[in-house]
Amino acid sequence: MLEALWNNVDYVASVVLFCIGLYIIIAKNNLIKKFLGLNIMETAVFSFIVALGVVDGGEPPIMGPDATPPFASPIPQALVLTGIVVAVSTTALALSLIIRIYRQCGTIEADELREME
Amino acid sequence: MEVYDIRPILAPTISLVCAGMVFLVGRNKHWRRFWMLSAAVLKLVVVMSMLPGSLRGIVYVFDMIDFTPGIGIGFRADALGMFFAVVSSTLWLFTTIYAIGYMKGEGQRVRFFGFFALCVSTTVGLAFAENLLTFFIFYEMLTICTYPLVIHDETPEAFRAGRKYLTYTLIGGACILVGAVMVFDATGTLSLSQPGILSTDISYNTLALIFALLIGGFSVKAAVMPLHGWLPSAMVAPTPVTALLHAVAVVKAGAFGILRTIYNVFGVDVLEDVGFTIPLAAIAGFTIIAASLVAIFQDNFKRRLAFSTISQLSYIVLGAALLTPFAATAAIVHIANQAFPKITMFFVAGAIQRKTGKTTVHELAGIGYRMPWTMGAFSVAAMSFIGMPLFAGFITKWYLSLGALESADYWVLIVMVVSSMLNAAYFLPIIYLAFFKAPPGTEMHVDEAPPTLLVPILICAAYVIILGTTAQVPGMPFSLAEAAVHFVFGL
């Protein structure tokens, strides 16, 4: 088991990062911190997707004159590009909401906001 | 011999359209009356037009839509369905006339008459349902339509009665739904056209569960003793509602459901080997006696009539549970023999309350002098319940006893005798108070109920006598009951 974990250490790293992000979202009180936890989780998933596409000694898949096989797989990179844009959009919306909450309730601490409801 | 015909669906749609029109255009009194009366007459004509055909054994069928094979909405006017439809549409005509007179001063009449028409359309729809699903659809719609009528006065007491009514009937409805699902799961069809679709090769306890669920669900509305709680408290509704609904439409729907389950879902021979009907007969017998006992001590006039309804209904359940041709005839015929006298009594109670404001039995002293015709009709109805010959009630008791002898259940005879005595015990004092007691003060002059109330009372009383004397005449509903029994027992 440990040996399997070791040769997939990149995936293990992204899983650990994923759980750290989840921990931050649940445990932290400040909305900005929760939002940053969300970003950490997103980065974890994207790192996992990119790590999927790696080939030992592979080159970026650009068909230049001196390109030599084996090439890294292009699909994960396309997926991550789309994923990053999704992350950016969620960030934009989350920040706008936080700004609005701050302007309206004067605080972005989750527990104070809960009392206000 | 099945004939494809539009009339089985035409009857419920007529009163549906009438209800719609009443809701739309009901503000104006004359339009409302016109729609109610014309719908009542039209429906009676449609139902009666099917009577000669079904007497000759023709069954009118109208298949609407089926979702998947075996589940769908269909109408079938067989003998049993026709019997119930004839009874309820004739009574709807009289009750409409009565209600128009009774509700003169009341408020919210648009809502009242709209839902009133809806209820009767569902009752006739129930009568003509071809399968258990259509039966259940109209059964639940009946509950929904009667709720606004029960809470018509909008008093807190009316709300409590309404809530109680809903809890009882909806739990009953849920049991029936689960039972219907189990029937479909076991047999793949829900049709009520054969004399019994279940068979003994289905496991014993599934059959028991189906029987318990279906009969339990229906007996909530048929007010069999343990589940009768909602009926007395529903007396809070205005009299036309209690008269038609709680004496004819709603409770009879439950009794009719029990008949359908025993005759068309299980079938007589399956029940004979499985023997579930023995406990049912016992419960019905117990209800007859206990309800009559309770009725004796009820001072409020309408509550006494309510308990008498509970005990009378169990005659039908008892008749069905005995599984012999004679008892079956008694059960089916009792739908009419109980409906007409009971509705006369409620009309009389309503007329007295409207005229003199008296609602309790002890206040009725000397009422016979003031309202001789009304109390005369009441006495006719009382005689029928006691089982005097020449009145409708006698025929049921006679055939029920014959059925009991046939199936060697001698205890039923005892129940018959005791219940007649108890009926006498709680009806005769009223007649005695009305006619043989001097009225308080000097109210000797005759002050009859207004004609719109009196006419329906007298017609119903006349019907009680006609049903009693002319049972064997070919055109009468009695022959319909016999046709139904021949079909079910395969004679």
Place this chain on the structure above:
Amino acid sequence: MYDWAHWLPLAILTPLLGAVLTPVVSLRSRHVAVWWSLGVMTVTSVAAAMLIIRVALEGPFSYLPGGWEPPYGIELRFDEFSASVSVIVLIGWLAVLYSLRYTEWLREVPKQRIPYYYSLLLLNLGGMIGFVVTGDLFNLFVFLEILSLSSYALVAFSGEHIAEMAAFKYLLMGAISSLLVLFSIAILFGLTGSLNMADVATRLSSAESVAPAALALGMLTVGFMVKAALFPVHIWLPDAHSIAPSPISAVLSGLVVKIGILGMIRIYQIYNTAGVIDMHWLNHVLVWLGAISIVMGAFFAIFQDDIKLMLAYSTISNIGYIVMGLGLSTNFSIIGGSVHVFNHALIKATLFFAAGCLIYRTGYRTLTDLRGVGHSMPLTSIAISIGAISIVGIPPTAGFLCKWYITLGAFEAEQPFFGFALIFGALFIFIYYIRMVNAFYFQAPTHPEILEVKEAPASMLFPTLFLAGLCLVMGILGRIPLAFIEPAAQRLLAPLGG
């Protein structure tokens, strides 16, 4: 090579393009936005109708944007489950019409935002149509993101003071669930090398180890459970759906929540054909969660006085019905579950539209304040009563079909307990709906001025009454959705020998 299939990309891109152009179109005056959105939705409805006719005639078909055969390009597969496009388009069109007057009435909302309201609504509907139609896993995720983002913003749109907090909670949970979905899509991609659902299903059985497939299944189910607001992860729904403006609550409760369900159906399609994992224990968990959702949703709804909060809780219990139907995974229960996806959308939209009319005219939200409104707003109250009757499942209405089929499915799966729980759970629901009907018709008004309130405006009343009529009729017209769902259910269960 013009053939029918060109309607498919058109159906997805019209709402999205319409949304992008809404701010452009309403540069001159914001009132153009609503008519523009109506035009866009009409074109989409035509496209959806053509697609449904084709699937009815020829069965499932697919379209290959870019011309690449399935595993190498994206495949848009339109099967019977995608026929739920019809309800998306119907309720979408009515919601746009409904918002004509409703958005003008939202006081706290500055008027320049209204074009963005319509563009978000069109994006939401376009995202849902895309989600339902696509046959490619990653494309599913992209459309899931479009519709989720627009729903978070639409929840925050109304000026109510806690709208942003509810939207932020919804955003956090929605984003986590989308990440779970993305993570499992990546795992499936890693295991099989392709992203096309049919291809993944065939290649998954030959994947060398089962653990990642099981993990992906778990994460996908949890992800879609959050989107569908099933029992343990439903906490975001009550605030979000009650704070949102009424047309949006109708779209959210009626449609967006169903996307989670359709996602689960897609997972079932993949894992049933792959057959690599025994779905038995997952079904059991889903059935139990469905049962708890029913009871819990009904239980909480009884104590709510705010009418929209009550409707939100009743959504949770109805989702419980659908998931229980899927969890029992017998032929009839899946038919029941999928029919309820369609019918519940109609019923819940009627109820939220009618509640919106009441709030629009009287300004009150709680039942005690709304007493006696039945007399002054008869049509809206009739719509609410019809909605109440059909959500409880009284026969002729739309809600009855699902109860009948799921109970039948429960008996077919030899688990009668759930059949009983389902039917008697429904009675629970009836208690809080009868409170609503009583309050409207039969109780004296607490605010006397409620009796002079006018009936709702025509543009809000038409959608409500149209849907109410549909609810009434759908019980009897059940054949139409069933004709679509039966073959799909058979195909879903075929690999299991169902």
Place this chain on the structure above:
Amino acid sequence: MKKALVAALLVLTAIPLLIGVASMPPHGDPDAPMHTHVSARYIEQGEEEAGAANIVTAVILNYRGLDTAGEVTVIFTALAAALAVLIGFPAPPKDNDGVPAAPAPLSPVVSFVVRLLAPFIVLFSVYVILNGHVTPGGGFQGGAILGGLFIALTIVLGEGRTRVLLPRRGAPWMQGAALLAFVAVGILGTALTGYFLGYPAESQHLVTELMMLVIEVGIGLGGAAIFATIFLQMEEE
């Protein structure tokens, strides 16, 4: 205490994740199913079929074009969402805690450097956008650089000067440029190849290249405009 409980819970959830991930096909081995199936074909015939040397751009624009169209809509959703939440919601007056928060004085060095580099950054981003299908890069990356530059300029030169870049009537068109370009090219593709977003085969290489270029520019322009508008809206006093 709550935090410890949450940490324990998360460790518990991490275990199935780790087991699942550990038994994935080993990281980086060339004959894992991931590399042998779809991406193998992309790598071999990518350049001729899709007409782009950079296979990633080929995948984004040609093989999985609809994904990127969806992607561009997601950015627009972010814009619409941010504006729907923020428009017309003025920040409370500055002196809510008594003293007006004076903006941090901008050091002349920063403003000089930004103004000096601005043209070169623009040149670089145009290069990245236009050469997306040959060298690493593409619409999104170029758009991000342009957006970043816009934000830097707004900070340096103040909002008034840079708002001229986003005129009131023109801004919605620019924001929608990405999806409009996509749909235009898609419809052209339908005309040419009978499939939406289909690029003509090798014979007209030039046409495919041109179509790709149009989309790249559209995405770049659209992305930059959206980032700029969101920033301006957030910063609006």
